Amino acid sequence: MSIDFPALFAGVDSDALFELEYGPDGTGTDCDAPRDYVEQLLAHLADWRARLLDGTRTDADAYRAALDAVREAWLQYSFRWVGGPDLPYPFDLPQEVAS
Template identity: 70%
Template sequence: MSIDYAARFEGLSSDTLFELEYGGLSPDIAGSDLDAPQKHVEQLLVVLAQWRAELVGGSRADAEDYRRCLDAVREAWLQHSFRWVGGPDLPYPFDLPQAVTA
């Protein structure tokens, strides 16, 4: 049975990382876990490393899903890294809409 790696990345966004950091609390309330987003992303990078090894080894053929999940991690971490209360209003995602890239 094949591991559904892509399922581990469902719903990943800077919002989910922000939620991990503050646990549903307001950012100005004590009790946040500032390391939680980084720990989560590190776990996902381990998953991506295993998935990549299987793709390179030829035991999997879901490279498009891998790329989509890798891009989701990049985007979520980029957005989270530059997000703070009172910070700049950033577009999500940074990718251009399909109509502009076509």
Template identity: 70%
Template sequence: MKVIDYAARFEGLDSDVLFELEYGTPESGSGRSDPDAPQEYVEQLLIVLADWRARFLDGSRTDADDYRRCLDAVREAWLQYSFRWVDGPNLPYPFDLPRTEAER
């Protein structure tokens, strides 16, 4: 039976990826915008997370740390994407506290 590498689907995910989905890259020069593309992409990732979660509940997966890391990546990317705009506030990236501060 083939083991699904769920975590691979989240590699490199950040708000910049979501912006590229919406606006393209400077190299592409397409000038087109697809405002629905980031949401559709995140929805697909949420479906992956839901399936992955179901595998934990049925006992067929044990990679909980990877699951949590990927869930946090989706949260952070969507948060940053949702609240970033030209001349907007200077937001920290990521919002998580550094590990040393979080352990206090």
């Protein structure tokens, strides 16, 4: 049975991490939930990476996109708060500028 790694990372963003902490109605206080979720994602990334390196998977571009999504989500989650700095979302440059 093959793991659908890209599907595990669908919807990963800082808003999802904030919802894990505060709940869908904004009244929760589970400060550990976002970190626990990201740790699970990192374990999946490690497994995915190993499979890419041993040749049993070939979806390196999807891996990079998933890794970037986790990085961006954690960065935004870690440094975004009410009254905090106005951060760009995402931090990546638009494609026309990056080329």
